[in-house]
Amino acid sequence: MSVFLGLPVRTAPAARCDCRRCPWYSGADADPVVTIAPVCSGCNADCSYCGCARAETPAVGGPPACASCPIRCGSRTDITAWMSDIGHTLEFDDIRISGVLPPGMPTFIPQVDGSGVTELDAGLRWPAYAVGLRRVFSPHTHGIYPRWRQDATAAQILGLAESTLTVLSGYGEDPLVEAFWTARHRDGLIERIAALRFDLVLAPNYSIYGNWPRAEHLINMRRSLLLAGELADAGIATVPNLYWFRLEDLRRYADWITANPLPAVAVNLQTVRENRNWDTWALPGLCWLAENLPDDLPVILTGLSRRDRVATAVELFGDRLMLVSQNPAQYALHGAVMTPDGRQDLHARIPDAFAASVRYMASLLPHPTLTRGGA
Structure with missing residues (x-):
């Protein structure tokens, strides 16, 4: 929020993506009277929402167009409410995230669904396990599932030794993470997460799609960091997720x-399946981050499983790379294992298949296995 003549000015992206009237525009033709914080170089030429339905007459008795639209843009009738929700700014400068990674965090962390973890770990004794947000937080009730409301730690609920590290991988489909954002201040949701004593939380990330207006990108990048900051403020070791659309976004992060030194940064690559998305978005961004982030900053990538992509990530980040993947658990459900030659359907026992795949994934990463953690 800016100040004009001693009074607060509540800023918002300009309606109809009118850059010249937008307080966040950084273009050469920006109006210095209007511009408050130049963080955006202009409209997204690929946006599919330029023909906003707000101009259309809603059906008789139907809701206003903005009420049913999932996209946040300057033309929304409630855009000031959204800007209020994120602190009336699109900058990052006011967000602080402190903390360190827990000692003994392995370079590979298998993600499990939360059931039968004792059996999976029996012959493996792995140092850490992750569980996804959708296993802990319900998109239907917008609260913690009863199983996780016990007076117990995450390790105890999962049936693991207290010495085993636990990670909450806060990623999920858009409806899930949107529900978490809306409910985060209700019924002590963040405090309940803190009470579970996860050793590490990878903060939820809010999507940035290529056909969305630029305002939505900017709002979601700030929301991702804001939520990470709120989790960290609750005493949780938290790693923020980085998502980007343009080079200017990566520069702002850097x-x-x-x-604002961080314990680590994370990038969620679970939806980057096609080579085109990998080649045009993920890989260029990762290359830039590898060259421009501090050399000692750990980088946690979620969703990599292909051997060639893991090898590329190792080449970029070396021994500061950490991976989180649910593939070993998913393959094991079908008795399959991950190997250098790809998936092999061996009809193996689930714990045996899981252990084999976990060891294989760990073998793709620099050693020693245990390299990360603060005092």
């Missing part, structure tokens, strides 16, 4: 990280 500047913010330089001024």
